[in-house]
Amino acid sequence: MSILLIDSYDSFSSSFRRLLEKATECSVITIKNDTYHIPEDSKVLDQLLQNVMAVAIGPGPGSPLKSEDIGVIPYVLTKKDLPILGVCLGFQCLCLENGCKMKYLDHPVHGQTAGIQITSRKEPLFDGIPRKFRAVRYHSIHIIQNSDSTPSTQSPEIIPLAYCYDEDKEVLMAARHICYPHFGVQYHPESICSEFGLELVRNFWNIAQKFRKRDELRREDLYKFGIGSVTLEKRNIQTDYDSQLTNHQLQYIYLNKSIHEPTVICEAVSPNFLLLNSCANPGEWSFIGLPEEGVSEVLTHSIYEPNVVKISKWRQTGQKSLKLETQTTVWSFMSKYMGRHKTNFDVQDEFVAGCPFKGGLIGFISYEESLSLITDIHKNTLETNKSEPDIKLCFIERFIAINRKSGRTVIASIRPKDSKWLETNAKLIEKYIDARKDRTEKKDFKEISKGMKMRKPDKAEYIRNFASCQRFLHSGDSYELCLTTTTKLEIPAETKLWDIYLEMIQHNPSPYSVFFDFGDSQLLSTSPERFLSWNRDKCQMRPIKGTVSKRDTKSYRCACEKLLIPKEMGENLMIVDLIRHDLSSLLENVKVKQLMKVEEYQTVYQLVSVIEGKLKDSNCHGIDVLKSTLPPGSMTGAPKKRSVEILEKLELYKRRGIYSGVCGYWSVDDIADWSVVIRSLFGYNREESGDKTLYCGAGGAITVLSNAESEWQEMNDKLDSVVRIFERGLGMS
Incomplete structure (x- = not known):
């Protein structure tokens, strides 16, 4: 089994990949968000998505409204039966795809820990995680569920799962789709100062496995999808170092x-x-x-x-x-x-x-x-x-x-x-x-x-x-x-x-x-x-x-x-x-x-x-x-x-x-x-x-x-x- 990580040129993606590997004990295939171009590459990307158990959409710089910053992410989010976990930019894209709005924070938060409060103890994504915990935030943009100030206009597709509070104002920190296996968190679970990141990803993986049991995954050679040269997977980049032809004497x-x-x-x-x-x-x-x-x-x-x-x-x-x-x-x-x-x-x-x-x-x-x-x-x-x-x-x-x-x-x-x-x-x-x-x-x-x-x-x-x-x-x-x-x-x-x-x-x-x-x-x-x-x-x-x-x-x-x-x-x-x-x-x-x-x-x-x-x-x-x-x-x-x-x-x-x-x-x-x-x-x-x-x-x-x-x-x-x-x-x- 494999999980696909979509990287948006962030400087934390490899740590996120390691977290995914540790939590799932499965191989993680990594592509950049601009590895493929839609619609010309939609067929080969579809094949790749059919051959992974789930998708993780990582953090990255920029705006979820700019196509050059998010690449294929909106297209991937149209796959309603595919388990998806979005982090930061990935979370924002998930919410915008389902009718939410975005605003810029009055006071952006980069590299700061914050108290996260879960809305319900019954959510499988936060199973075994305390109702209140601390995690690291890196974001200037936040998601709002309503297009104006009235709660009646909340997006019916997105269910809030967790908040933090900036000067007594609620800031959405986690959410899921109302019926599809799409989840997201605004905070960074891979940060050294975030609590319960491993548990969060493990919970998502358990959800994904249960959801995908009804699908018979085809095992094909992933390299035919053209991803081998663009992965973040561990590699030995200098292979000529082991010759040892010297006669030095100390x-x-x-x-x-x-x-x-x-x-x-x-x-x-x-x-x-x-x-x-x-x-x-x-x-x-x-x-x-x-x-x-x-x-x-x-x-x-x-x-x-x-x-x-x-x-x-x-x-x-x-x-x-x-x-x-x-x-x-x-x-x-x-x-x-x-x-x-x-x-x-x-x-x-x-x-x-x-x-x-x-x-x-x-x-x-x-x-x-x-x-x-x-x-x-x-x-x-x-x-x-x-x-x-x-x-x-x-x-x-x-x-x-x-x-x-x-x-x-x-x-x-x-x-x-x-x-x-x-x-x-x-x-x-x-x-x-x-x-x-x-x-x-x-x-x-x-x-x-x-x-x-x-x-x-x-x-x-x-x-x-x-x-x-x-x-x-x-x-x-x-x-x-x-x-x-x-x-x-x-x-x-x-x-x-x-x-x-x-x-x-x-x-x-x-x-x-x-x-x-x-x-x-x-x-x-x-x-x-x-x-x-x-x-x-x-x-x-x-x-x-x-x-x-x-x-x-x-x-x-x-x-x-x-x-x-x-x-x-x-x-x-x-x-x-x-x-x-x-x-x-x-x-x-x-x-x-x-x-x-x-x-x-x-x-x-x-x-x-x-x-x-x-x-x-x-x-x-x-x-x-x-x-x-x-x-x-x-x-x-x-x-x-x-x-x-x-x-x-x-x-x-x-x-x-x-x-x-x-x-x-x-x-x-x-x-x-x-x-x-x-x-x-x-x-x-x-x-x-x-x-x-x-x-x-x-x-x-x-x-x-x-x-x-x-x-x-x-x-x-x-x-x-x-x-x-x-x-x-x-x-x-």
Whole structure:
């Protein structure tokens, strides 16, 4: 037996599908609402509907009155003998099909829990569910049963089953058809904070089985209906990863002294290094990749040449362009590339065995590269050009690992027979450390910052975009929009980026700090947010939504009072539900390990959740999950696809660039850690002479509960956590 799920491009559909699978213990076939077109595809859709036990119509952005938002849903609802369960948009379509009307809520509700009250204990859909329970709402539209204010004009076809109350006004939360097996709920039973979602779907399935017993279902090959390529079913998207053709050998030497400062070691090996610097909790390891000039491979990709990957050597200008084969993407190329290097080391030393990076790729993936995975992005740009890389990754064979907790440091190599290099460089580094007394000598930043110019975001433009966001949120096109801005800094040509980075981490140490200088692109990050980490067993995501500055918040208790409120918790909940969807598209047993906990950082308090999924026995790899979860939901909003399309327009099709992308590492033993590029400076080398240009992105999640002035202030707090180091000696423009 199978159940059909109709997905309306929502960011919660995979979680809904998992709920259907768990409740019914049957296969769930998923199609988009525009997979078929009526009337030309009505025959093949009819065949599909005849071969499933029931249909679930999922949530989605937009309006039930817009044909482009609902596709085949009205046609499916004409099948009176077919058991149907509609959720949110599906519920609204069901009610409108049967004579109800719709209105827009005075105060839309997105990501908020509400008390649901069942009208009758005798309804099979709510069998075993308490008369009152709590569930999560995501909607701007609500259903009314009467076309005017008099109860006598109620739709005779729809029976109300449950309500909630907004300012003492009834809002319909569940209903059924008076005689056909069509049911619907306005709330989201799949949300992490909804109660009794499993029981609701199980009850519907019991109803469907009883109703369909009189029908003899035909068992036919479903793929003839043309749905195989458009399902949301679990899939392994990078099949070239398991080749394991490497001859890497892990060798290492402990440095004699402990508690080494990573920045001092970087200066000892400069300029050939890439730094991943966990200089604050919860970060534990810092890694310094040691690329060799003219030897270490660098992979570069641009969305402007999607079928080309460029291979170069570290610090050399020449590069080789590889044209990708048909049906091959840069993602499958990276997967195959790392497959050739895949190694499982048998390490006896407990400390080295526990080191999560043992050589591999280090670098970044831009927002636009991520964006191209889910939508056809507009490639016209204003302040950037086509020479700017969207993927930049260097393959590292030699590296240094520093553990913050123990203070122990090793220099290591996976290049065969590299012991002589290790011994020579360990001595050189220790000699340098002794001379510096393990301290970085900082320069006077007031002198460094002289002559810099900064162009901050325009408040009037931000307020206009905020108002536009509110219109899209109130119309139901999005539940949350992460509106961003870009600050441009002009730096005198003689200024060293390393000096700027040292100042950044002094004022804002963070668990996912990086310093990358690839020559054609640079990233100086003090990001506090992990995007995705994985090992061979599981993956983890740590979204941050909700931020207050320590300048205005004197204690942890005060931070909790400011962050544990409906607005901030709603922002976080939406991204948690979005991530559960992203992970559930590939993984079983997705769990929320931490829900909306206030965490303390150097300059801010933030609301952080932790979501995990098991990779073991899932028939996919971490790279599959990375591709399926980009771009970071905390930098887009939800539903993701519709939200990024809205944001592109509001942000005038400007490239975000490295900001809002991810950076980190992918180790040869298939352990990886990627952070969201926020609280960062980034830049690109240009041919023109003169000052260097750096950019700093900043933004925040806009919801219907947001206030323009508060969001403007929050955006500036995030911006200032990076750029306030330039305040002295700075010329403003």
